[in-house]
Amino acid sequence: MEKTMKLTLKVWRQEPGQNGKFQTYEAPGISEDMSFLEMLDVVNERLIEEGTPPIVFESDCREGICGTCNLMIDGQAHGPEKATATCQLHMRKYNDGDHITIEPWRAASFPIIRDLAVDRSALDAIQEAGGYITAPTGSASDANLTPVPKEAADSAMDAAACIGCGACVAACPNSAAQLFTSAKVMHMNLLPQGQAERWKRTENMVETMEEYFGSCTNHGECHEACPKEISLDFIALMNKDYVKSKIKNRKLSGQN
Amino acid sequence: MSGYSDVLDSKVPEGPIAEKWTNHKFNMKLVNPANKRKFEVIVVGTGLAGASAAATMGELGYKVKAFTFHDSPRRAHSIAAQGGINGAKNYQNDGDSVHRLFYDTVKGGDYRSREANVHRLAEVSVDIIDQAAAQGVPFAREYGGLLANRSFGGAQVSRTFYARGQTGQQLLLGAYSALMRQVNEGGVELYNRQEMLELVTKDGEACGIVCRDVITGEISSHTAHAVVLATGGYGNVYYLSTNAMMCNVTAAWRAHRKGAMFANPCYTQIHPTCIPSSDPFQSKLTLMSESLRNDGRIWVPDKFDEARSASDIPEAERDYYLERKYPAFGNLVPRDVASRNAKTVVDAGKGVGPLKNGVYLDFAEAIARDGEDTVRAKYGNLFDMYERITGENPYKQPMRIYPATHYTMGGLWVDYHLMTTVPGCYAIGEANFSDHGANRLGASALMQGLADGYFVLPYTIGDQLAGKLGSDPVPADDPVFKEAIADVNDRTNKWLAVKGTKSVDHYHRELGKLVWDYIGMERNKNGLEKAISEITSLEEEFEKNVRVLGSADTLNQSLEKVGRVSDFFGLAKLKARDALVREESAGGHFREEHQTEEGEAQRDDENFKHVTAWDWNGEGEAQTEHREELVFNEVPLTQRSYK
Numbered sequence: 001m002e003k004t005m006k007l008t009l010k011v012w013r014q015e016p017g018q019n020g021k022f023q024t025y026e027a028p029g030i031s032e033d034m035s036f037l038e039m040l041d042v043v044n045e046r047l048i049e050e051g052t053p054p055i056v057f058e059s060d061c062r063e064g065i066c067g068t069c070n071l072m073i074d075g076q077a078h079g080p081e082k083a084t085a086t087c088q089l090h091m092r093k094y095n096d097g098d099h100i101t102i103e104p105w106r107a108a109s110f111p112i113i114r115d116l117a118v119d120r121s122a123l124d125a126i127q128e129a130g131g132y133i134t135a136p137t138g139s140a141s142d143a144n145l146t147p148v149p150k151e152a153a154d155s156a157m158d159a160a161a162c163i164g165c166g167a168c169v170a171a172c173p174n175s176a177a178q179l180f181t182s183a184k185v186m187h188m189n190l191l192p193q194g195q196a197e198r199w200k201r202t203e204n205m206v207e208t209m210e211e212y213f214g215s216c217t218n219h220g221e222c223h224e225a226c227p228k229e230i231s232l233d234f235i236a237l238m239n240k241d242y243v244k245s246k247i248k249n250r251k252l253s254g255q256n
Numbered sequence: 257m258s259g260y261s262d263v264l265d266s267k268v269p270e271g272p273i274a275e276k277w278t279n280h281k282f283n284m285k286l287v288n289p290a291n292k293r294k295f296e297v298i299v300v301g302t303g304l305a306g307a308s309a310a311a312t313m314g315e316l317g318y319k320v321k322a323f324t325f326h327d328s329p330r331r332a333h334s335i336a337a338q339g340g341i342n343g344a345k346n347y348q349n350d351g352d353s354v355h356r357l358f359y360d361t362v363k364g365g366d367y368r369s370r371e372a373n374v375h376r377l378a379e380v381s382v383d384i385i386d387q388a389a390a391q392g393v394p395f396a397r398e399y400g401g402l403l404a405n406r407s408f409g410g411a412q413v414s415r416t417f418y419a420r421g422q423t424g425q426q427l428l429l430g431a432y433s434a435l436m437r438q439v440n441e442g443g444v445e446l447y448n449r450q451e452m453l454e455l456v457t458k459d460g461e462a463c464g465i466v467c468r469d470v471i472t473g474e475i476s477s478h479t480a481h482a483v484v485l486a487t488g489g490y491g492n493v494y495y496l497s498t499n500a501m502m503c504n505v506t507a508a509w510r511a512h513r514k515g516a517m518f519a520n521p522c523y524t525q526i527h528p529t530c531i532p533s534s535d536p537f538q539s540k541l542t543l544m545s546e547s548l549r550n551d552g553r554i555w556v557p558d559k560f561d562e563a564r565s566a567s568d569i570p571e572a573e574r575d576y577y578l579e580r581k582y583p584a585f586g587n588l589v590p591r592d593v594a595s596r597n598a599k600t601v602v603d604a605g606k607g608v609g610p611l612k613n614g615v616y617l618d619f620a621e622a623i624a625r626d627g628e629d630t631v632r633a634k635y636g637n638l639f640d641m642y643e644r645i646t647g648e649n650p651y652k653q654p655m656r657i658y659p660a661t662h663y664t665m666g667g668l669w670v671d672y673h674l675m676t677t678v679p680g681c682y683a684i685g686e687a688n689f690s691d692h693g694a695n696r697l698g699a700s701a702l703m704q705g706l707a708d709g710y711f712v713l714p715y716t717i718g719d720q721l722a723g724k725l726g727s728d729p730v731p732a733d734d735p736v737f738k739e740a741i742a743d744v745n746d747r748t749n750k751w752l753a754v755k756g757t758k759s760v761d762h763y764h765r766e767l768g769k770l771v772w773d774y775i776g777m778e779r780n781k782n783g784l785e786k787a788i789s790e791i792t793s794l795e796e797e798f799e800k801n802v803r804v805l806g807s808a809d810t811l812n813q814s815l816e817k818v819g820r821v822s823d824f825f826g827l828a829k830l831k832a833r834d835a836l837v838r839e840e841s842a843g844g845h846f847r848e849e850h851q852t853e854e855g856e857a858q859r860d861d862e863n864f865k866h867v868t869a870w871d872w873n874g875e876g877e878a879q880t881e882h883r884e885e886l887v888f889n890e891v892p893l894t895q896r897s898y899k
Binding site for chain 1: 308311312315326327328329330331332333335336345347383385386387388389390391392394395396397398399400401402403419420422424425426429432433434436437439440448471500501502534535537538539540542543640641644645647710711714757758759761762803805806810811813814
C-alpha cells in the first residue's frame with residue numbers, strides 16, 4: 001500500500017499592489033508518488049471547493065525543461081533535491097507531519113506578480129542584448145563544412161543546458177545573474193559559429209545583466225541550486241572573455 | 257455524404273513531385289524588399305514553428321508581431337522534445353535521400369498525408385540542419401567534429417540529429433535566439449503573456465486577433481494583413497498527456513469557429529514509451545524518448561500476473577513481443593504499432609509494475625555489450641529523469657513504460673501554402689494537419705515545425721500579401737473588433753457568474769477519462785456514440801456547475817483554464833464524430849471493426865483515401881463534413897508491414 005502523508009504548508013500569498021503574508025494550509029492525504037506541484041494541485045482543488053482563491057504558482061512542462069516552475073521551498077530554490085527543478089521534486093522526499101515553507105523567487109529584479117508568480121523578463125533582456133549568432137534563414141552553408149571538435153560541442157552543450165528558470169538569481173545572496181548569463185554567453189562563445197560576434201556579445205550581455213542584477217561575489221549558491229548543474233567554470237570563462245572584450249572591441253571598432 | 261468537396265482546393269502545383277516546390281517558388285508572387293515593411297503579420301505562438309516563422313519574416317522585412325501566453329518565448333512546449341530531428345543528409349552514407357525520407361514519412365503516416373507537402377518537407381529537412389548548426393545548436397558530434405546521427409522508429413537509416421536528450425530545447429533556443437535578435441533590431445515586436453481568445457475576420461478574411469493579458473486581464477485588439485497560428489496540438493483533450501499543462505486548442509478552435517475547417521481530429525499519436533501513471537492525482541505523463549528503443553528491449557513476462565521482479569524472471573520466460581512479431585524492425589516499429597501491442601499485452605494481464613499498467617524496457621543487454629558509461633553518455637539525462645519520477649534505477653532494473661497521448665496529427669486544414677480556409681489565416685507546425693497523415697514518425701515534429709517556420713511559410717505568405725499592396729489593415733476600432741471583444745467579455749462574465757461547486761480541473765479530468773476510454777488507442781462504433789452523448793452531458797454539467805473564483809482583471813489561472821476546457825469539450829465531440837465516420841483503421845486511428853486477421857490496422861483506400869475537414873455551422877449546430885481526396889502517384893499504396 002502506498003504511503004500517504006499529512007503536511008502543513010506555510011505559503012506566501014500576495015495580491016497585486018498589496019503587501020503579502022504567509023498563510024498556513026493543511027495538506028492531508030498526500031501520496032509519496034505525487035510530484036510537489038501535484039501536491040499543490042490537490043491543495044488548490046480543496047481551496048476552490050472551500051471558496052478560497054487557489055494559490056497562484058507557475059508551471060508548464062512538468063518535465064524539468066521549460067524552466068517555468070519556480071518555488072523557494074524551505075529557503076532553497078527548487079527545494080531540497082539536487083539537480084532537480086520544482087516540478088520534478090517528488091513527495092517521497094518528505095515525511096508525514098513535515099512543515100514546508102513555500103515562497104516565490106526572492107530577487108528585486110523578479111517582482112512578484114501574485115502569490116508565487118514572479119516576472120522574469122529581465123532574463124529575456126539579457127538574451128536580446130546579444131544571445132544569438134547572426135545567421136539569417138537561408139544563409140547557412142552545409143552543416144558539416146564547419147567541424148566542431150567534440151570537446152567544444154560537449155562543453156557548449158553543457159552551457160546550453162540552462163533552462164532559464166532563474167534559480168541561480170533566487171539562490172544568490174546578491175541576486176546576481178552570472179550563472180545564467182555565462183551559460184548563455186559561453187554556449188555560443190565556445191563554438192566556431194559564435195566567434196564573429198564573440199566580443200560584442202560578451203560585452204553587451206554582461207553590461208545588460210549589470211543593469212538588472214546584483215554583482216557576483218563567488219558564493220557558488222547558484223550552482224548548488226541549479227537544476228541543470230551549470231558549472232561555475234562558465235562564470236570564470238565569461239569574466240575572462242569580458243575583460244578581453246574591452247580590448248578586442250576597441251580594436252574592432254578601429255579605435256586602436 | 258460521399259464524393260469530394262469542391263470547397264477544398266489544396267493548390268498543389270502541377271509537375272513532377274521533385275520539382276513542384278522549386279517551380280512553385282518561382283511561380284509565386286513576390287513582395288519586393290522595400291514593400292515588405294508595409295505588411296503587418298501576426299504570429300501567435302513562439303514554439304519552433306512560431307519563433308522560426310516570426311524571426312524569418314522579421315529578417316525579410318515584414319512588420320511582425322509575435323504573441324505568446326508564456327512569460328518568455330523560450331518556454332513553448334517544443335522545448336520538451338527529447339529525441340531528435342530528421343534530416344535527409346545521408347551523412348552516414350547508408351542510402352538515405354530526400355526521396356527515402358519522403359517515402360518513409362508517407363508510409364509511416366499510413367497513406368493519409370498529402371504527398372506534395374511531405375516531399376517539400378523532406379526537401380527542406382536538409383536546410384534545417386544547416387540553419388540550426390549555423391545558429392549554434394550544439395548537435396551531438398563525432399570525435400572528428402562532424403555531426404552524429406542515430407536511427408529512429410519507422411526508418412532503416414540513421415538520419416536523426418540530436419543534442420543529448422534535449423533536441424527540442426536546443427532547436428527552440430536557436431529559433432528563440434533568432435527571434436530575440438529580430439526583437440532587438442525592431443523587426444519583431446514581442447507580446448508576452450498575451451493569450452489569443454478570438455480570430456477576427458472581416459468579409460471572411462482574417463484581419464487580426466483579440467488577446468487577454470494574463471497578468472492584468474486587459475483585452476486588446478491587434479490588426480494585421482495576415483494572421484499565423486503556431487499554437488500547437490490538442491493532446492490535452494485527454495487531460496493526461498505528455499503535453500505541457502498549458503497546451504490547449506483554443507486558438508485553433510476559435511479560428512475554426514470563424515470558418516477555418518478542422519481536419520482529421522481523430523488522428524492522435526499515442527506514444528509508446530511514457531512512464532505509466534502512478535496515482536489518481538497525476539497531472540501529466542512523462543515521455544521517455546523513443547531513442548531509447550535503439551538500445552532498450554521491450555518485453556513482458558510470459559506468465560499472467562507475474563509476481564517476481566524482473567531480474568528473477570529467466571530469459572526463457574520472457575516475451576520480447578515486438579522482436580517476435582516484427583523481426584525486421586523489432587523494437588523500432590513505428591509508434592502506433594508499438595503502442596497498440598503494449599496495450600494488447602497489458603490488457604491480456606501481462607502488465608508489470610505495482611498497478612500492472614506497464615511493459616519493461618530493458619537495457620541489461622546494452623549495458624553488458626557497451627558498458628554502463630556508453631549507455632550513460634547516450635541516455636544519462638533520461639535515466640536520471642526516470643529515477644526521479646519513479647524512485648527506480650534503470651541501470652539496475654528495467655524501466656516500466658506505457659503509451660500516452662503525445663502528438664496530434666489532425667489540426668486546422670491548410671492548403672499547399674499553409675493557409676486555412678479563412679483567407680489570410682495560416683496554420684503552421686502541430687496546429688495544422690498536413691504532413692504526418694494518420695501517424696507521425698519519430699523526430700519529424702521538430703522537422704515539420706521548423707520547415708513550416710523557416711522555409712515554407714515565409715515564401716508562401718508573400719503570394720497572398722502581394723495582392724494586398726497599398727491596403728491598410730482593418731483598423732482596431734472597426735465594428736468587427738468591437739464585436740470580438742464583446743464576445744470575449746461575454747464568455748468571461750458567463751464563467752464568473754456560474755458559481756458552481758467543482759473546479760475546472762475536475763471537469764477536465766472527467767472529460768479526459770471519457771476521451772481516453774472511447775477515443776483512445778482503440779475505438780468502436782458503440783463507444784464513439786457513447787462518447788458523444790456522455791461528453792455532451794458532462795459539458796452541460798460543466799457549464800452549470802463549474803466554479804471559477806476571483807475576478808477577470810487580474811492573474812486568474814482558473815479563468816484561463818475554463819475557456820480552454822470549454823473549447824476542449826467542443827473539440828472532443830468533433831473528434832468522436834470524425835472517428836465515427838472514418839470506418840477504417842489508419843495509423844493512430846484504430847477501429848476495432850477494421851483490423852486484419854493478425855490484428856493490424858486495416859485501411860480502406862477505396863472509401864477513405866481522403867482528408868476529412870469539418871466546417872463550423874454555428875453554436876449548437878453540427879459541423880459539415882468535407883473531403884479532400886488524397887492522390888498517391890509516387891508511393892504505392894500497400895498494407896504497412898514492418899515484419
